[in-house]
Amino acid sequence: MLFAQGLVDIEVAVPGIRVELKYSTTDNFFGRDVYGDLVRCFLQPEVAEMVKKAQEDLKKQYPNLTLLIYDGVRPLSVQQILWDSLDKPDSIKPLYVSDPKIGGLHNYGVAVDLTIFDLKKGEPLDMGTPYDYFGYPAYPDRELEMLAEGKITRAQVANREILRKVMTGAGFTGIGSEWWHFNAFSRKEAGEKFQLIK
């Protein structure tokens, strides 16, 4: 169905990349598999090309590292489940989960959640918080403050910087509240170019 809408499977587009689709497991912040048949990561073709560039850049500098994708396209119906499951006041919810009434960039297949996996150690790099940790220690915008308070370490920030460097170098933009989330397009561009995935 996603193929029919023109999206591509990231593991086909980017050989060697790793995928652990968290919402297709119970290992996520609400403890349910909400993806059903969606067990592979799909993205818009232009976005997959950008991820490919980030992966190539990473491999060139660090042959023992690889990108590990946690989420790509996310149907709007699942966005609603995430929104309803997030236990935060409505005023700050959009910092962590895009409002399904508007639609977020994952719902167009142009946002990606990811980390870096160390092939030698057989585990992801330590980024200071787990994926979908919704609080200041995960904020790129508050790293200096979190460092000063001893909530995260310099080594963890250095790991995040490797991720940010390859992703921004490939044309992605990060957000202030989640070290793992990157957008390939603005909301305006996404709305003009792509259909919302229901």
Ligand SMILES: C[C@@H](N)C(=O)N[C@H](C)C(=O)O
């Ligand atoms: C829920 C989290 N993984 C995420 O992707 N958040 C952004 C802001 C979103 O829902 O668009």
Ligand SMILES: [Zn+2]
């Ligand atoms: Zn995201």
